[in-house]
Amino acid sequence: MVIKNKVQELADLDKKHFLHPTSSIKQQQENGPAYIFTEGKGIYLYDINGNKVLDGMSSLWNVNIGHGRKEIVEAAADQMSKLAYSSCFNTFSNEPVIKLAEKISQITPGDLNTTFFTSGGSESNDTAIKLVRHYWILKGEKERKKIISRKKSYHGLAMGATNTTGLKPFRDFSNIFSPDFCHVDDQSIDALVDLIEKEGPETIAAFITEPVQGAGGVHIPSIEYIKECRKICDKYGILFIADEVITGFGRTGKYFGMEHFDVNPDIMSFAKGITSGYSQLGGVVISKRIHEELINLSVDTFLHGYTYSGHPTACAVALRNIQVIEEENLIENARLMGEEMLKGFKWLQHTQDIVGEVRGLGLLGAVELVKDRKSNQRFEKPLAPLVVNEAAKRGLIVRSVTFEGQDTLVFSPPLIIKKEEIQEMVEIISDSISTVKQNNYKKELI
Structure with missing residues (x-):
């Protein structure tokens, strides 16, 4: 564990000297870096505070063989x-x-x-x-x-x-x-x-x-x-x-x-x-x-x-x-674990009434959030970014896409991922969706 003063020092330096790619400049200045990562092992990342998070995006769609090889x-x-x-x-x-x-x-x-x-x-x-x-x-x-x-x-x-x-x-x-x-x-x-x-x-x-x-x-x-x-x-x-x-x-x-x-x-x-x-x-x-x-x-x-x-x-x-x-036959593992991931998404679709279309090809997948499945009506304010934030609190990194009226969660975990880790990822998403519904959109959904 890094002492608090050291963490704050790094956060302050980050805000002052590092312009982040594809990030909110205002949010960076207000909140500092979301994570300061120090280590990666397999499908997990560890930050300077000792937190462990499942890297559901392979960082930027790219860490195919996992971290720390x-x-x-x-x-x-x-x-x-x-x-x-x-x-x-x-x-x-x-x-x-x-x-x-x-x-x-x-x-x-x-x-x-x-x-x-x-x-x-x-x-x-x-x-x-x-x-x-x-x-x-x-x-x-x-x-x-x-x-x-x-x-x-x-x-x-x-x-x-x-x-x-x-x-x-x-x-x-x-x-x-x-x-x-x-x-x-x-x-x-x-x-x-x-x-x-x-x-x-x-x-x-x-x-x-x-x-x-x-x-x-x-x-x-x-x-x-x-x-x-x-x-x-x-x-x-x-x-x-x-x-x-x-x-x-x-x-x-x-x-x-x-x-x-x-x-x-x-x-x-x-x-x-x-x-x-x-x-x-x-x-x-x-x-x-x-x-x-x-x-x-x-x-x-x-x-x-x-x-x-x-x-x-x-x-x-x-x-x-x-x-x-x-x-390590990771291409075949991507195919097999991709099927498991899509099964998990379909379970979300069955158990969460605001999950619309789900899709995947190998370990590349998406879950859409909708107010009404039949009409594909979206929420006035996208839910996906809120779900991403809740997932992060539970130790999972995923991304949201809200361009052109979309309200979508996207996934791209490392190709080394196992079935139980897919289940962990899906369960975190389910819990995160439930929390967002309860805390932010309860009145609207009722």
Whole structure:
């Protein structure tokens, strides 16, 4: 236990010097940090006050193999003792990045074959945007600049990634409305065709989609929808980008989310689960066909890169992380525990009258809260943030999504989770919902 004065000192320094990502600045100043974490073990995190919390979000959808894995630490230390970092510009290379690129070509679907490495998901999607536009320039079709993405999508918060993100508040935040980015109804094939025809197929570079919309509320499209999107892209000569930043590396019960739909993208972006958060790494993998065209058409330097593209330590961590995922059959565990999690959500639906639609694919799930199930009427004030707060008091971290009229709890626990831990998570949510009903909405619900 850390003495109280030390905790307060750290909290005061946090408020003064640390601007938190995706957080309430006012709340930070009023209340200080919600947690100051000091240790992670398995599916649990421990804070400076000695509190133990179940990490129902894998921190940020990414700690797939769980916290505190010594083998990952050893892999990083071993690589750092030999070559912590070297540049990959000007065709310089290193052994871990070469081996990781080969491994990615083996595990990704279709003919995805060649990888450009980044430091995370936003950089990956920015890279995908720049790459497809560069591709069309080389092909002599410079007018193909537009990127189509789906409403409720989330593709990151770098400049290009923010423009593709279909959640409008993220674009409103800094008045980012660049030309040549279009957002289409997230479930309608007709709307996609209409938009392509309206904008002109000859002006569209790519269509980007998450296999499952994560931060937008864990929305799972139908198999037919994704298949039709692929067919439409083929019909109009549009490149198909799969954003697997959240869904990759076992999260959905398959190696990559697109495998559920039997659809092979032209380009795939990834991050998060490739290192389980133990190091910063992302990337974009392109098909063999596109790579060959780039080779044949390129005459000048490929003028895109990041300082840490191909970072040897991060790549060594990724290789060991993937080895753990495969050796411990965590993809299959994600499938099986995902079924248990969905059973738990359906139990909530049966026992809690304000639980509406529940959904899940592997260890990626959502529970909607509604005032009336039949009409899908929502509460005037969303309940999900209140349930999240109550769950935190009981030792569980989950997230709420309230964009675009949603009132949803979302879940993404580590792939190592066990059945009894799923039950613990569901029971905490049930208790939290009951408390919110009793304390905050009793009159309205009666």
